[in-house]
Structure formats: C-alpha cells, structure tokens
Amino acid sequence: MRDLFLGLRQLEDQLIEQVGVDLNEAILLCALGSDSRLSTEVSRLTGFLPAHTSKLLASLERRNLIKRTAGSVDRRQVVCQLTEAGLSSLETLRGLELDYPPTLQKLL
Structure with missing residues (x-):
C-alpha cells in the first residue's frame, strides 16, 4: 500500500510540474x-464525493481553468465547462509522456 501511495505521489508531482494541476484536478x-457538464455529472463520472468535486471545481475556477454557471432551467444546478486555458491544460495533459513509477507500471 505504501509503494502504491508513493507511486501516485510521484505521478502527481510530475503533473504539478508539467501542467500545474494535481492528480484530482487532472481527473476533473x-x-x-470539451463538453459542458453538470457538477453532479462530473461527480458521478469521477467517483468523487459531491463536496470534494465542488472544492476541486472552485480551485480550478480560481485559476481560470473552468467556468461555472447556473443552469438555465434549474438555477440550483451548476454547469461547468473548460475555459480556453482549461482546454490548453487538457491538451497538455493528453500529450504528456509521464514517467510512471515501477509500482504503477505493474497496474497499467
């Protein structure tokens, strides 16, 4: 378990260094x-708890990587979409050649 945690930490360090986002933010x-999604849908897709999803979305919004707006039909819903900066970060993520730690290579 310790080796897995350390491997994930090394992977996250690479993401932060190369893209400026941590592992959870990269997943988000x-x-x-390139779609607009409800925050509840993002939570379901990622498996993150709604409160954790909200915290991550707020962090990404502060850095201008996403934009959140109220739903047009139900104002309680939150619609999320990537900004130009967010799309650029996503493209960088997709093009990365990460150096996976040996512990994680076994899982791939």
Missing part, C-alpha cells in the same frame, strides 16, 4: 473534456 479536467 479529463472528465469535463
């Missing part, structure tokens, strides 16, 4: 893709 960017 990939889940959003």
Whole structure:
C-alpha cells in the first residue's frame, strides 16, 4: 500500500510540474473534456464525493481553468465547462509522456 501511495505521489508531482494541476484536478479536467457538464455529472463520472468535486471545481475556477454557471432551467444546478486555458491544460495533459513509477507500471 505504501509503494502504491508513493507511486501516485510521484505521478502527481510530475503533473504539478508539467501542467500545474494535481492528480484530482487532472481527473476533473479529463472528465469535463470539451463538453459542458453538470457538477453532479462530473461527480458521478469521477467517483468523487459531491463536496470534494465542488472544492476541486472552485480551485480550478480560481485559476481560470473552468467556468461555472447556473443552469438555465434549474438555477440550483451548476454547469461547468473548460475555459480556453482549461482546454490548453487538457491538451497538455493528453500529450504528456509521464514517467510512471515501477509500482504503477505493474497496474497499467
């Protein structure tokens, strides 16, 4: 378990260095893709708890990687989409050649 955690930490360090997002934020960017999605849908797609999803979305919004707006039909819903900067980060993520730690290579 320790080796797995360390491997994930090394992977996250690479993401932060090369893209400026941590592992959870990278997962969220990939889940959003080029689509507009409800925050509840993002939570379902990622498997993150709604509160954690909201925290991550707020972090990405502060850095201008996503934009959140109220739903047009139901104002309680939150619609999320990547900004130009977010799309650029997603393209960078998709083009990365990460150096997976040996512990994680076994899982791929």
